[in-house]
Amino acid sequence: MKDLEARNPAQPEFIQASREVIESIIDVVNSNPKYLENKILERITEPNLIHEFKVEWENDKHEIMVNKGYRIQFNNAIGPYKGGLRFHRAVTLGTLKFLGFEQIFKNSLTGLPMGGGKGGSDFDPRGKSDAEILRFCRSFMTSLFKYIGPEIDVPAGDIGVGGREIGYLFGQYKRLTQQHEGVLTGKGLNWGGSLVRPEATGFGTMYFANEVLHAHGDDIKGKTIAISGFGNVAFGAVLKAKQLGAKVVTISGPDGYIYDENGINTDEKINYMLELRASNNDVVAPFAEKFGAKFIPGKKPWEVPVDMAFPCAIQNELNAEDAATLHKNGVKYVIETSNMGCTADAVQYFIKNRIVFAPGKAANAGGVAVSGLEMSQNSMKLNWTAEEVDAKLKNIMTNIHASCVKEGKESDGYINYVKGANIAGFKKVADAMVDLGY
Ligand SMILES: NC(=O)C1=CN([C@@H]2O[C@H](COP(=O)(O)OP(=O)(O)OC[C@H]3O[C@@H](n4cnc5c(N)ncnc54)[C@H](O)[C@@H]3O)[C@@H](O)[C@H]2O)C=CC1
Numbered sequence: 318m319k320d321l322e323a324r325n326p327a328q329p330e331f332i333q334a335s336r337e338v339i340e341s342i343i344d345v346v347n348s349n350p351k352y353l354e355n356k357i358l359e360r361i362t363e364p365n366l367i368h369e370f371k372v373e374w375e376n377d378k379h380e381i382m383v384n385k386g387y388r389i390q391f392n393n394a395i396g397p398y399k400g401g402l403r404f405h406r407a408v409t410l411g412t413l414k415f416l417g418f419e420q421i422f423k424n425s426l427t428g429l430p431m432g433g434g435k436g437g438s439d440f441d442p443r444g445k446s447d448a449e450i451l452r453f454c455r456s457f458m459t460s461l462f463k464y465i466g467p468e469i470d471v472p473a474g475d476i477g478v479g480g481r482e483i484g485y486l487f488g489q490y491k492r493l494t495q496q497h498e499g500v501l502t503g504k505g506l507n508w509g510g511s512l513v514r515p516e517a518t519g520f521g522t523m524y525f526a527n528e529v530l531h532a533h534g535d536d537i538k539g540k541t542i543a544i545s546g547f548g549n550v551a552f553g554a555v556l557k558a559k560q561l562g563a564k565v566v567t568i569s570g571p572d573g574y575i576y577d578e579n580g581i582n583t584d585e586k587i588n589y590m591l592e593l594r595a596s597n598n599d600v601v602a603p604f605a606e607k608f609g610a611k612f613i614p615g616k617k618p619w620e621v622p623v624d625m626a627f628p629c630a631i632q633n634e635l636n637a638e639d640a641a642t643l644h645k646n647g648v649k650y651v652i653e654t655s656n657m658g659c660t661a662d663a664v665q666y667f668i669k670n671r672i673v674f675a676p677g678k679a680a681n682a683g684g685v686a687v688s689g690l691e692m693s694q695n696s697m698k699l700n701w702t703a704e705e706v707d708a709k710l711k712n713i714m715t716n717i718h719a720s721c722v723k724e725g726k727e728s729d730g731y732i733n734y735v736k737g738a739n740i741a742g743f744k745k746v747a748d749a750m751v752d753l754g755y
């Protein structure tokens with residue numbers, strides 16, 4: 318860790334993500350001479366390639382704007398680099414390195430042949446017109462296109478990148494290369510996308526959660542749930558929670574959170590989340606006004622007494638103080654759905670107090686899993702039905718859960734899902750790295 322910190326100064330999120338993985342896998346590494354001889358730890362924590370580029374675009378006032386663009390190609394031992402693009406004001410190289418690193422283990426857990434990558438920009442979509450988003454995406458792809466390809470690196474969406482942005486990016490890729498191919502996932506249904514991809518991360522986290530509950534002799538039906546965020550992932554999670562008979566009482570934005578004691582459980586309420594996200598304003602308050610719910614400004618939803626909490630917004634959005642509040646209020650399960658949504662001390666708190674905690678790299682793997690299924694459909698030039706994709710997604714989430722239990726069950730019976738996910742995800746990639754040589 319000392320060496321890693323010295324080599325990656327001022328990248329606290331990357332160090333946080335690395336420390337968590339290394340703490341989980343260190344015994345596995347130390348007891349496996351192959352991993353030691355092959356310097357797997359040293360090699361897996363260093364990205365294969367980092368592309369950093371300038372993104373120049375014109376705003377509606379005809380001013381030239383400049384942003385940073387990145388693609389981190391972290392590890393491709395088990396398949397082409399795969400992972401989303403994030404457009405968010407707080408993006409730095411260190412943010413994308415943590416996300417790319419997490420993606421290696423998550424993609425491995427899905428059982429599909431995908432390596433780990435991530436990219437994005439410090440571009441802030443808030444308040445931007447559709448025309449500005451289009452010009453930004455075009456410029457971003459003009460730099461990115463030479464580094465990606467269906468068998469090389471396949472980006473997708475993440476924060477600030479949804480169906481609209483993937484469309485603009487894919488359009489520019491086609492203009493530059495003349496190729497209509499599976500180079501991005503999250504595409505529209507008419508031009509190569511997969512059914513269920515938009516909802517996949519949210520659906521997947523609820524399927525995973527139900528597995529967790531079943532493993533504890535419980536069921537999601539009738540549970541009261543706090544969700545943060547109101548974006549793509551939160552939308553899918555709220556929709557599936559409703560279908561499974563649970564009651565979601567909160568969503569949130571950077572401006573505060575909504576408390577809806579009746580539950581966010583009508584089509585009108587759930588579809589309004591899509592409208593709110595598409596507005597590009599990044600505020601959740603209008604939901605309260607429209608549906609007569611409570612809006613609590615400047616606060617996070619973790620102060621509401623619930624059975625289950627699902628962070629679905631951004632990294633480190635739930636800290637140790639929030640963890641203690643949830644505990645005091647009787648939370649039983651915390652299913653991290655944002656990438657690294659909980660701070661390291663919050664995760665420690667849950668584990669120490671034996672609260673069931675599932676890490677993002679396991680619970681949110683449904684999104685990239687259906688991206689992998691989109692790649693398969695593109696290769697075969699076939700489209701599966703929603704029922705077929707959903708059944709495969711469910712099966713993948715069930716398998717990930719089983720892998721976490723196998724590697725994470727402790728002597729007192731507590732399932733340490735963090736350890737389980739890290740060990741299961743790591744072994745497959747490490748073995749491939751040994752097989753492939755350096
Ligand atoms: N889109 C996908 O397929 C996947 C996304 N994820 C993760 O899920 C999380 C949500 O992603 P999406 O829903 O796709 O993005 P999105 O852009 O649709 O939604 C992001 C949400 O985060 C909130 N947010 C942004 N900055 C914030 C801040 N500083 N404080 C509080 N809230 C903030 C926004 O208000 C919005 O509700 C992210 O952590 C992402 O990495 C994980 C796996 C797959």
Ligand SMILES: O=C(O)CCC(=O)C(=O)O
Nearest residue numbers: 400401473475684685688
């Ligand atoms: O679908 C993908 O390729 C990646 C989704 C993503 O960004 C993630 O899993 O965090």
